[in-house]
Amino acid sequence: MHTEASGPNGEAAPARVERCAQxxxxxxxxxxxxxxxxxxxxxxxxxxxxxxxxxxHS
Ligand SMILES: [Zn+2]
Structure with a gap:
């Protein structure tokens, strides 16, 4: 079973905040x-x- 909450593209990205660690x-x-x-x-x-x-991010 795969019930993880993730984005439409499979990436768990917290919107609004910094999307990348860099x-x-x-x-x-x-x-x-x-x-x-x-x-x-x-x-x-x-x-x-x-x-x-x-x-x-361009
Ligand atoms: Zn970045």
């Missing part, structure tokens, strides 16, 4: 950088996020 990770890193006042790191993470989204 987004979550980049976001978390950027958040930490901002909190620490690390401007360069924050910018690097913002760039990484943009690149990642274009590459994976």
């Amino acid at each position: 987004c979550k990770e980049i976001k978390a890193k950027r958040h930490i950088a901002v909190q620490q006042g690390d401007q360069r790191m924050a910018e690097a993470m913002a760039t990484a996020m943009g690149r990642h989204q274009r590459a994976v």
Whole structure:
């Protein structure tokens, strides 16, 4: 029996929230950088996020 609740395509994706672990990770890193006042790191993470989204979520 297979009674797991999953999406129409078989992927269990929590809608609205970060759908992928990489987004979550980049976001978390950027958040930490901002909190620490690390401007360069924050910018690097913002760039990484943009690149990642274009590459994976376009
Ligand atoms: Zn992502």
